[in-house]
Amino acid sequence: MLDTIALLLTGAVAAYLLWRFWGRYSKEKALYDVYYLMGFAVLLVSGLLLIFLGLGILKSPYVLTIATLIPLGISMGLTEEYFPKWKTYFKWFAAIGFVAIAVTSIAGLDTLKKIAVPLFHGVAGLVIFLGPFFAPKAPKGFWWVGVGGVLIGLGGIALAFLSAGSQLLFFSADFVMLILTPLMLLMTLAFTFGFVKDIKK
Incomplete structure (x- = not known):
């Protein structure tokens, strides 16, 4: 029930953004707004799929591939x-990166996937994290995007390791499933706080 509530709130916030x-x-x-729209549209759809189909769909290579568009879309924006x-x-x-993740995930090339997903997810995440702090003439409060x-x-990286049958640090399968939906909500709220400042500037 709590997972569903968190996902519904995530969807509502994503729809607002x-x-x-x-x-x-x-x-x-x-x-750049097209890229932002792509990233958050995929986030919205992903949340709805999790509500109706359950967290088990995260093991699907197709879901992992499509979900990659979230960080890639936002970072490209x-x-x-x-x-x-x-x-x-x-x-x-x-x-x-998208092609590499798609091929290695769908073809079951787990060894290469363990390289591709953390690499491209990680770099996109770094761009989203560091970009707002170094962005010229960024509005006050834009750091929330970071x-x-x-x-x-x-x-993203924790889920990628789990889908490949591995564990990243303390991110066990049970722990990831426990924090996933609250993490999605907090992430979406942080993005909203930051991007609304950008839209208003």
Whole structure:
């Protein structure tokens, strides 16, 4: 029951953020809002799937692959908006990462997946974490996005190790399942606090 409540709240917050991004995109037509919309749309759908199908779907290689679009989408949005000199390179990095995670997950190449997922999830998480602190002319309070980056990075990498049958530090299967839904809610709230500042600037 608590998991369902947390997921419903996560979905509601994600839907609100999608509405805010769409409002800005409809006026400015900025590409970075498309990336943000992609990331949070996948987050919303993922939460709904967890509600209706249960946490067991996290073991699916297809779910792991699609969920990768959450950190990749948000990190591409940040580079597009605040670090335009690096955006082309990062888009290639994200595209290669998505393909690598998809192939290694769906084909069952566990050894390579243990490299690909932490690498690309980790780098995307670092961009989301550090980007707001170094972003030129970022609004006050935008650092909340960095907090969300820490949470999404830890959760994503831990889930990736579990899906490969391994454990990351103290992130056992039971522990990850215990904290997953509250972590998703806290992550989404942190992103919302930060991105609303960005939308209002």
